[in-house]
Amino acid sequence: MVPLATRNLLAEKGRFAMSVAGVAFAVLLVLVVVSLYRGWSDVGRFYEKLPGDLWLSQPATSDPYHSSSFVPLALGKRAAQIEGVESVVPVYARHIAFDRGGTAFDIFTMAIGTPSGAYALKPGQIDIDRVLAGDAGVGVGDRLELAGRSFVVVRTHTGGNSMFQTAFMSAADARTLSGLADRASFLLVSLEAGADAATVSQRLQDALPALEVHTSREFADAFASRVNAGFLAVVGVLVGIGFVVGGAVIALTTYTATVERSREFGVLKAIGASGRFLYGIVLRQSLVVGAVGAALGVAASAAVANLVKRDVPEFITVLTLRDAVAVFVLALATAVVASYVPVRRIERIDPAEVFRP
């Protein structure tokens, strides 16, 4: 098959390059927005990294970041006796606002009453998010004043972003700051090796009907759904704009290439080319622009995501292969839709015009 579509496009190399760049930028916009959204949604995944399997909370609790919960510590002892439970530790969670150097900060503090491991901090120690450390200008060894108490930064961790950061402190400090004596925010349950989470969950629910049992994943999902509720519409609008811009670029390029070659399309019509044959040429033109532009856009998005991760950690970007493939396929679908306008133009070409000098 004679590659007329690509020949027509490459006949104007400058225009082809600009069209491809236009599509690439549109795909870049879409993927950056999507990867930022993914980064936001996945922030709640940190619950799954904490040392426990099941959470006991007051009823009607969405997740520790978005809702408060107060659980009697005494129930922890009863929970620990349930078959399949290895240990139960208290968890304290609350937001603390503070001022540093004239700037207001809001930090989500957690304390996990585990006797050992990474979260077993001593009183007066704090482990803060790296984004907060950068914004507040503190590093390991520096002191941080929170709610009238002084903490030493002993460690930093990643996972936060420009609007959400966590800090971990000792359970003793958290209890004092929250003013809770015989209660915790949550009880975090670790299962025995080989225990079935669903079975143990049901046992806990039966034994402690005043509490609600959640998995870490449920909390993470609840966090993501809150993000979705706030951001999905905005993301949808931006992604929509990206596709409209990309589609318009493809449509304009293909339309211009078609109009410029309308006499040649007329010749093809005159010598017996079917509508399908002609539309195939236009469709291939659209798909070439769409595919090359989308491929470049995906590659640029991966590069931008890496740069952002390295240089601007507060903007968490998560670029997944699935999203990249989906956007690529949607870009091709947009190219197909964009070929509609030039196809209509071809339909109007009168083959008898070819006899005019």
Next chain:
Amino acid sequence: MTGSTLLRADGLTKVFGSGHTAVRAVDGVDLAVGAGELVLVMGPSGSGKTTLLSMLGGLLRPSQGRITIGDVEITAVPRRELTRIRRDSIGFVFQTFNLLESLDALENVEIALNVAGVKGAEAERRARELLVDAGLEARLRFRATKLSGGERQRVAIARALANEPHLLLADEPTANLDSRHGMEVMQVLRDLATRHDKAAVVVSHDPRLEEIADRVLQLEDGRLVPGSTAAAASTGRWETPP
């Protein structure tokens, strides 16, 4: 005529516009062309030559009259069928060559085969043969814009022949060519009609073409001038049309 009637037009009329502004571009033309016959239609500008050719080629619907190619009355078939007839039965040669500029000589012929569903190596082989026959072996990979006028017209003729049509329709095929190249093209058309048994209708201002025509028809104000068909060609192979 030399062979069985391949193209027949009866009472062919084309009116553009309506009412006071109506123009009868072609008015009641009767015509029959046989296989192996080359008919030249001459006439001044605006006499209706191109309109007549467009109708004969199925590119323009007549206001009245019938056109039959072989056994098929093309004025009675739907548009899609007309496209197929143009592809399989008619070869067009244009005054301005109308080659696809982004393609080379070989591809310009190949694409006509693609249109008919012949693809890949087979299309390339047939296109190559046609261009070699046209004396363009050394120009196969030259872009259309890099060819001389005569070479472009020979590529256009090769393209017109790609799908082995029975009927060739040529519009001023020598108008944009110098004397030498014009003569070459005339000879190619003559040979096609004679050796390959094609029916050919050529419209032109060029009196040189009379030398190769079997019959010369004079068109004025959309009508064939009575008696013009008696203008015998040098070959002497003609008959009085219906």
